[in-house]
Amino acid sequence: MKAKWWGGLAAVLTAAAAVLTLAQPAQAAAGFTVSGTRILDANGNTFLMRGVNHAHTWYAGQTTTSLAAIKALGANTVRVVLASGQRWTKNESADVTNVINQCKANRLICVLEVHDTTGYGEQAGAATLAQAVDYWISIKSALTGQENYVILNIGNEPYGNGTAAAGWTADTKSAISRLRAAGFQHQIMVDAPNWGQDWQFIMRDNAASVFAADPQRNTVFSIHMYGVFDTAAEINDYLGRFQSAGLPIVVGEFGHDHSDGNPDEETILATSQRLGIGYLGWSWSGNGGGVEYLDMVTNFNPAQLTSWGQRLFNGANGIKATSREASVFGGTNSPSPGGPSSSNPPSPSTGNPPAGGCTATYAVTNSWTGGFQGTVTVKAGTSAITGWTVTWTWPDGQRFTNSWNATVSSSGETVTARNAAYNGRLAAGAEAAWGFTASRGTSNNNPAVTCAAA
Template sequence: MRSKWWGGLAALLCGAAAVLVAAQPAQAATGFSVSGTTIVDANGKPFVMRGVNHAHTWYPSQLNSSLSGIKALGANTVRVVLASGQRWTKNEASDVTNVISQCKANRLICVLEVHDTTGYGEQSGAATLAQAVDYWISVKSALEGQESYVILNIGNEPYGNGSAASKWTADTKSAISRLRAAGFQHQIMVDAPNWGQDWQFIMRDNAASVFAADPNRNTVFSIHMYGVFDTAAEITDYLGRFQTAGLPIVVGEFGFDHSDGNPDEDTILATAQARGIGYLGWSWSGNGGGVEYLDMVTDFNPSALTTWGQRIFNGANGIKATAVEASVFGGQQPSSPPPSSSSPSPSTSPSTPAGSCTATYTINNSWPGGFQGTVTVKAGAAPISGWTVSWTWPNAQRFTNSWNATVTTSGETVTARNAAYNGSLAAGASTSWGFTATSGSTNTPPTPINCA
């Protein structure tokens, strides 16, 4: 979001896309990591962001009350606006320490972003991605040891719509490399160019090479959805291409209306929920410059929800119905699910041992009409060079997406085989693959789960 200082973007999605190359598996990481299209927390549990943005750098006195209110309304994540000093007063390391402390006190995962980069090339005075990296290095003391609770969003909407946007790929790779060389082990999030909306498809078509440039294989891509994403087809196509390529994506900002057009927030929310994709709405409170309607609460008062606030917190596929607290805080399920659904709770179904491996089926999260699951495959007493997991659906469940395995179905019968990179397991070692699926009112875990 260009915040209260930005004007409208008029752009249309157009053109055909190059096929994205599938990502390599995540490497060992401290704190958050990436497994295929899934964000995984420090305990190895899938984590789906459900939260909002908070403009801390412009409203520092509102931090504590805002985070408390955001948590009380059900969020599991907050994206916090910081400044590196090029356009707004720099948030020093001491302030960053306080932000992280308050996020942790409120059991919220903290996505920290530098806002000064917004619209570089079009916005006068905007910072470069290199300057954003300089900022992160300058406040590194506040970030060390917080990898389980903090994700670094290098720079907000780092390029506008001009020719400078073509530099996004090289400059993003360089920024990631510099952060890793400086010792940052955090999960890194990168925003798209074109004021975050990627209507030129620069991020989409170069995401695989950017991911591969991270030696930790721990980069997440963030698309901002405003007027460019005003139809269901544009939303589902954009998000679907990342998941088909095996790349992690989140909707880092979106709204229910905007000066550049009317985003389809219902499809954004529904698609994110169906595909297990994180989302972070813009924004808690304090908007100006003609986009005050994007405030979720009036005057930072959590008891004064606006139309947008009611929609994102309490509506279908909204935060209250779908957010699951990060397992580093306890992993609490939604406290107030819709009346038509039962409270989701993780459930597991172990495999019947077949000698070479075992498999455990876990329901991580569920919602009316669907759920997200993980299957963990573990080698037995001897190493294995490949594995096959199979079961029969008991309640006519159907996959909507899967990752880290090649999955085929025939009626109710499911067969999943290892990917090229996760078939070889040492004795006692394990790997996981995940999926989202549809379900009816009954969602019994299948049994037996066969592994061979």
């Protein structure tokens, strides 16, 4: 849906039936798993993808430096373009092993995708999903044992806009079944038809039955958001239906502009953060065919971030502000290198909170002329708590422009923030974070923050 492989796009259709809700029994599986709408890593911790796409199959010589740079800018995931041999030269097992090892060395989760399937039925020479499965089976030796670090995205944008798109449901079910029968234990990701944008709602309306076709109940759905998703209403409706149905979805590709229309990237980022949905921007560098503006860096040089790269990595709800490294790399779900940091130190916590109490720390994670972004981390004391309230008084006339993961109210300089329904209960010593953007003047001193537990 980007660069020179893009076909035509019909107008967005309106109303369609809601996705059916499906109960998801717990499964014993290796590596990443699904729990309701959440993706869990191998340690059972929630993992929120925050990353980018890298076109390895066309720019293999750039992969080593690119992955290191992507990590340094704060990402926790990279979606890697591979080829199965139908349209581009096949990436063999040894090459895939090298890519996985480089992802692991950079502490990045690796989403591997076959790109030859792009636009099948409308794009000449495109591979079928069955051929993509043949490819995964042929390189299984490179993938076995990597379930903690690798997610298999069966095929990129596997149908165009023609009548063949109607085959997406049956072909996707068959592909999942064949992979499981071949012994793959990995989490599986499936792309939508219609060049990834699902404007016919084929994936949306059949997601529950596709999920049920996976005997491990470990399939994640991926929507690509370009010109079809040019309004907040469309974005919120599409992602919200998967949330309501209890099905896992990620935004596997999106951009700030496109030849088929102008995506609403601000809503994509804000809604993904609000709903706890992963996203992977397209793409690091090397775009052609008239969509070079989708490059995040110029000529693979991380010192030359484009405006799109600046927005995705450094802006509100972007990668630096929201990315957390997967706990399978030995961390404690802390910010990734290059992730949230503060030019103003957090408000200090003095001693341990009392039993049943809590403390809160305030940090500025990004700033710009006239505005800034912050994160507040609430920590329970020596006993569990059932809710929390954070208060402060702005010292320099700052004012909220947006907030997430808390219910926030202001009266003049006084701020009161209460937990959301899902992050108030904290075990002893556990933490919950919420974020905001705000306006500022010349000064931007940190307020003194207090926390009261329920």
